[in-house]
Amino acid sequence: MASLITCPHCGTRPKEEFSIRGAAAPKRPSPTAKDEAWHRYVYVRDNPKGRILEYWHHVAGCRRFLVVERDNLTHEVFGVTDAAELERAGADE
Amino acid sequence: MSINLLHRHVLEDHISGFETDPNPNHLSVIRRPVIFSVLAHAGQETAVAEALWNAEDVAPRFCGPSEWLAVSRTVGAETVAGMLSAIAGASVVDQSDGRALMEISGPSVRKILGRCVAVDLHPEVFEQGHSAAMLCCHATANVARTGADTFEIIVPRSFAGSVFEELMEMGREHGLTRGFAD
Amino acid sequence: MTSYRLGSGGAINRGQSLTFTFDGRSYKGFDGDTLASALLANDQMLMARSFKYHRPRGVVTAGSAEPNALMTIGSGARAEPNARATTVELYNGLAAASQNRWPSLKHDFGAVNDLFSPFLGAGFYYKTFMWPGVLWEKLYEPLIRRAAGLGKATMQADPDRYEKSWAHCDLLVIGAGPTGLMAALAAGRAGVRVILADEGFRFGGSLLSESAAVGGRPAAEFTADVVEELASLSNVTLMPRTTVFGWYDDMVFGAVERVQKHVASPSPDLPMERLWRIVAKRAILATGAEERPLVFGGNDKPGVMTAGAARTYLNRYGVAVGGKVAVFTNGGSGYRTAADLLAKGVDVTAIIDARPQSADPVPDGLRIIRNGSVIATKGRHRIEGLIAERSGFEEVIGCDALAMSGGWSPIVHLMCQRGAKPVWSDEKQAFLAPDVGGAFVAAGAAAGQTSLGECLTDGAAKAHAALEALGRLVGSLETPEVEGEYDPSFAPLWYVPGARDKAFVDFQNDVHVGDLGLAQREGFRHIEHTKRYTTAGMATDQGKLGNVNTAGIVAGMRGVSPAEIGTTTFRPFYTPVSFGALAGTARAEHAAPVRTSPLHGWARKNGATFVESGLWYRSAWFPREGEKTWRESVDREVLNVRTHAGLCDVSTLGKIEIFGPGAAEFLDRIYSNSFLKLPVGRARYGLMLREDGIVFDDGTVSRLSENQYVMTTTTAFAAEVLAHLEFSAQTFWPELDVRFVSSTDQWAQMSLAGPKARIIMSRVVQDDISDAAFPYLAAREVTLRSGLKARLFRISFSGELAYELAVPAGYGEAVADAIMNAGREEGICAYGVEALNVLRVEKGHVTHSELDGRTTADDVGFGRMMAMQKPDFIGKRLSMRFGLTAADRLQLVGLKPVEADKEIKAGAHLLKDGAKPSLANDQGFVSSACFSPTLGHFIALGMLKSGRERIGERVMVWDGLRGSEVLSEVCPPVFVDPENSKLHL
Numbered sequence A: 001m002a003s004l005i006t007c008p009h010c011g012t013r014p015k016e017e018f019s020i021r022g023a024a025a026p027k028r029p030s031p032t033a034k035d036e037a038w039h040r041y042v043y044v045r046d047n048p049k050g051r052i053l054e055y056w057h058h059v060a061g062c063r064r065f066l067v068v069e070r071d072n073l074t075h076e077v078f079g080v081t082d083a084a085e086l087e088r089a090g091a092d093e
Numbered sequence B: 001m002s003i004n005l006l007h008r009h010v011l012e013d014h015i016s017g018f019e020t021d022p023n024p025n026h027l028s029v030i031r032r033p034v035i036f037s038v039l040a041h042a043g044q045e046t047a048v049a050e051a052l053w054n055a056e057d058v059a060p061r062f063c064g065p066s067e068w069l070a071v072s073r074t075v076g077a078e079t080v081a082g083m084l085s086a087i088a089g090a091s092v093v094d095q096s097d098g099r100a101l102m103e104i105s106g107p108s109v110r111k112i113l114g115r116c117v118a119v120d121l122h123p124e125v126f127e128q129g130h131s132a133a134m135l136c137c138h139a140t141a142n143v144a145r146t147g148a149d150t151f152e153i154i155v156p157r158s159f160a161g162s163v164f165e166e167l168m169e170m171g172r173e174h175g176l177t178r179g180f181a182d
Numbered sequence C: 001m002t003s004y005r006l007g008s009g010g011a012i013n014r015g016q017s018l019t020f021t022f023d024g025r026s027y028k029g030f031d032g033d034t035l036a037s038a039l040l041a042n043d044q045m046l047m048a049r050s051f052k053y054h055r056p057r058g059v060v061t062a063g064s065a066e067p068n069a070l071m072t073i074g075s076g077a078r079a080e081p082n083a084r085a086t087t088v089e090l091y092n093g094l095a096a097a098s099q100n101r102w103p104s105l106k107h108d109f110g111a112v113n114d115l116f117s118p119f120l121g122a123g124f125y126y127k128t129f130m131w132p133g134v135l136w137e138k139l140y141e142p143l144i145r146r147a148a149g150l151g152k153a154t155m156q157a158d159p160d161r162y163e164k165s166w167a168h169c170d171l172l173v174i175g176a177g178p179t180g181l182m183a184a185l186a187a188g189r190a191g192v193r194v195i196l197a198d199e200g201f202r203f204g205g206s207l208l209s210e211s212a213a214v215g216g217r218p219a220a221e222f223t224a225d226v227v228e229e230l231a232s233l234s235n236v237t238l239m240p241r242t243t244v245f246g247w248y249d250d251m252v253f254g255a256v257e258r259v260q261k262h263v264a265s266p267s268p269d270l271p272m273e274r275l276w277r278i279v280a281k282r283a284i285l286a287t288g289a290e291e292r293p294l295v296f297g298g299n300d301k302p303g304v305m306t307a308g309a310a311r312t313y314l315n316r317y318g319v320a321v322g323g324k325v326a327v328f329t330n331g332g333s334g335y336r337t338a339a340d341l342l343a344k345g346v347d348v349t350a351i352i353d354a355r356p357q358s359a360d361p362v363p364d365g366l367r368i369i370r371n372g373s374v375i376a377t378k379g380r381h382r383i384e385g386l387i388a389e390r391s392g393f394e395e396v397i398g399c400d401a402l403a404m405s406g407g408w409s410p411i412v413h414l415m416c417q418r419g420a421k422p423v424w425s426d427e428k429q430a431f432l433a434p435d436v437g438g439a440f441v442a443a444g445a446a447a448g449q450t451s452l453g454e455c456l457t458d459g460a461a462k463a464h465a466a467l468e469a470l471g472r473l474v475g476s477l478e479t480p481e482v483e484g485e486y487d488p489s490f491a492p493l494w495y496v497p498g499a500r501d502k503a504f505v506d507f508q509n510d511v512h513v514g515d516l517g518l519a520q521r522e523g524f525r526h527i528e529h530t531k532r533y534t535t536a537g538m539a540t541d542q543g544k545l546g547n548v549n550t551a552g553i554v555a556g557m558r559g560v561s562p563a564e565i566g567t568t569t570f571r572p573f574y575t576p577v578s579f580g581a582l583a584g585t586a587r588a589e590h591a592a593p594v595r596t597s598p599l600h601g602w603a604r605k606n607g608a609t610f611v612e613s614g615l616w617y618r619s620a621w622f623p624r625e626g627e628k629t630w631r632e633s634v635d636r637e638v639l640n641v642r643t644h645a646g647l648c649d650v651s652t653l654g655k656i657e658i659f660g661p662g663a664a665e666f667l668d669r670i671y672s673n674s675f676l677k678l679p680v681g682r683a684r685y686g687l688m689l690r691e692d693g694i695v696f697d698d699g700t701v702s703r704l705s706e707n708q709y710v711m712t713t714t715t716a717f718a719a720e721v722l723a724h725l726e727f728s729a730q731t732f733w734p735e736l737d738v739r740f741v742s743s744t745d746q747w748a749q750m751s752l753a754g755p756k757a758r759i760i761m762s763r764v765v766q767d768d769i770s771d772a773a774f775p776y777l778a779a780r781e782v783t784l785r786s787g788l789k790a791r792l793f794r795i796s797f798s799g800e801l802a803y804e805l806a807v808p809a810g811y812g813e814a815v816a817d818a819i820m821n822a823g824r825e826e827g828i829c830a831y832g833v834e835a836l837n838v839l840r841v842e843k844g845h846v847t848h849s850e851l852d853g854r855t856t857a858d859d860v861g862f863g864r865m866m867a868m869q870k871p872d873f874i875g876k877r878l879s880m881r882f883g884l885t886a887a888d889r890l891q892l893v894g895l896k897p898v899e900a901d902k903e904i905k906a907g908a909h910l911l912k913d914g915a916k917p918s919l920a921n922d923q924g925f926v927s928s929a930c931f932s933p934t935l936g937h938f939i940a941l942g943m944l945k946s947g948r949e950r951i952g953e954r955v956m957v958w959d960g961l962r963g964s965e966v967l968s969e970v971c972p973p974v975f976v977d978p979e980n981s982k983l984h985l
Ligand SMILES: [Zn+2]
Pocket: A007, A008, A009, A010, A011, A058, A061, A062, A063, A064
């Protein structure tokens, strides 16, 4: 019937406004990384139960990719962050 | 060969026949609004937003953290283009033909829109002047509160017919009428 | 006379008489009646036949848990099966019909099932109809369906409208009984946004059946005052006739409002039902409690009902359920009903109390049989008496109705729909609502409170707690005093031993105690297994009345606490919801949004036949008079383009405006080919890969100025490509200063193709578009002769001299008209996507038929577009994998039939000539095929193993599905003008 995600830019929205792209944890390897790293990045997903990081694209809203941290069993949402902000923050560290 | 080109509104076919007097709940279609996408470049987001909010004759509509629509019903596209291109750090795209602008108003407007959007439009939550991109009748729209009981809805042109028909369907209970504003 | 309408009393409007029919007979009722109360007022106790045994049944309840009194309401397209007569609001002209009986309710042939019932126990279907399996569909299932079943759905289209709506509030109160009313009042006065929803058509819940006084006034008066105050508050939304049926993630509640179910002639401007999604910050469950039936022999006879139901019919509807009512109880509820009946002058023959003693006040002269039980009932279509037993002595007691009470179960379904299980309480002898966090709490009877006073207090208290959490608590609401209340406590009694007839646990599914025992003996011991083996708790009532008794009885059989047995899983919906409500407006032309091109009007004017392409409507071909098949039109259009010129609507292609100093670098990383050096004013064909090295989409990019580009995508992948760009820009390279936005809707884009394209275009465009000034792949802003600014691109999908002209959408139709006029003398025609497809197949251009998610750039002959010298681009790394560079990969080739009149069809497989069709012999497949009017025979594009080395070879095009074999020659994929001489005219 509905799940709600609170977009940091747009506010609380139903899941129909989003397109879920899957796990947000894997990071794109450098072009020179080993085959194994690329193989893992493109094909291998852990599919854990519980607390996960996912990309949610706010297609019908701000069109930003959001990193949603939530429990895939209870749908409890722990945090929603703009992916680019997270990326930049990671680069600053 | 000189050609005089006729501009045609996408809802021309949907609003035909005799115009009835508008009811208290009314959907008004603006024939030739000026609508630009404004994109702020890296690091310029705040400055561009500020310039937009201070600009005369255009109303800014929030789309995303570095994207807005600049809407004007009073001045022409060239004026708006000139004004917007003077904003440092912004890129602009004329979308005046790519969007349809409707204004829905009346005492039952929130009840009608409750059937069209999932967003809470209570005046304490969605204040006058507030705008956001959201799903409206299954299409991506920008919805703004332009009055106590008035909302502006901007939808992509190709979806306009569909959204318009759906809005009218949702307004049946409340006697929603429709017509071009001009 | 057995059941009858009292001379006065009840929350019915006696001034407004309503006429209705049941099984064709006409009856009268009053405004405010339910169908059930009106039938009882007319002494119609027999209302249904049971599911399996076809036993005569009457009402057991006065509410939504009703398992028996299911009827079909209305006729024709509006016929609704399985409506509960206890919740159907009476209206003038209502037509109800009983179900599951033949030839009539009173004389039902299927009742022989009851005689054969020893063979029809739990698991009967599994055991009897095991083999042979083929008979299931033809014999067993139709037989079972006819013999046992519910009402039939109409086969006609639903004539009514349905809607969906969102609602938002600070506090949702579910249930408008004493608890809910107090909660809503407390929150309403505090000024927060409150929604109060109740499934009934009148607010008040149990207060409407209450004989006690509240706040010094009759309960009905108190209720009316509270409802009036709530209605006056602008921050409170009252939703009667609205069932909150589900609790979903993030405090979203699903509800269905029956807007016009109670209306004789529905308004076409209103929906029949409205589905609500209610987003609440906090919610209070005030759904009350369900009275449990007692499980004794013959407890399903018409006239046997819960004590609370008998009291509701009496006090709310002014109906005596019998002339002589007996009561069988294990708690105070039976006494309360007896007292109310006596007060209204109804004869009560005896109270049979299962408990040895109780402190309940006994009305003067009423006979009490303590420590007693009922072991059988008499009568067939209505109870005529019962056999009571005490200390081994039996006695026949005459009665025409029996009010029973087995205690109370809080209605906690909603709180258990997201995984939490109800919690058994030894103290309350009931399953209580689980703790699901503070935002959603149970209150009043739903929280195990038993007295009216406690419920009123708890409703206000839970609202106060919610207000405090919302930071909006102001003052507190005083709870009114209740006078004349009974002690509602009870002693547990799961089933009554010594039954002489079936003792039903689940009335709707005809599950009796014996079935539960059989399930335990045969190993279906887990409560979920017991449910599925016996069907207890299934069908439309989902065991609202029987589930707790089932758990209690199974616990007793196994000698454990009901806590160990637990309940089956609660899922939405609480009560059945119509498909109409779930679909809302999404039917017929509103099933999905439609996208129309700015040239839609132009295409229609020119007689286009449209085809759905995603959400778009695209012009497929433009039939002319005398053309009998689509092929005739398409062939003409193709030849016309090749010899003269044609105009095609390509507005649906995705268009993305790209800006910024980082744009060139961004494009260079997005596409497999190079973009850093694309000159201003030029277009370039580009290939996008997925990260796994497979082709994703193709299109063009034109550089309009130093830092401004416009990209086109295919129609089908427009949304995906934009998302891909956004993902890449935001998550891979947020440091690149690049911004983009879709401008697909802004432009009407049309392709003018053919040898006459330039002369026609030059009549519309002011600028010099000679080959020297505007060569192949030129792209820039131009001015039309009207002064309108436009974008012109010299790109070609057809292989002809071609231009794509983009003008602001509102001018699209006018510009297309102008081009048609300008080209009339040159023989211009409109052409659609079918002709466009033929033109591109003739030219060997690929689309997503070839770029099907399995092909690499090299597979389709674009190996040179892999700029491997670039440090990085999406898909580069994995495109180098062995599997994607193997020599025997499928490669793009052309195919033409050896015998010129043979037809090749897309989807056919390729085999070596003479090889048998098998997976091992599979050499590839036909990706696109069409008749080429230019060449005069069928041609095809295909993907063939090592195809490029096999030009000239003959392969068999094998179409197993449509049964054809066409010997074909492998050829280069470009059939027309391989030198591209026409492109550069
Ligand atoms: Zn957003």
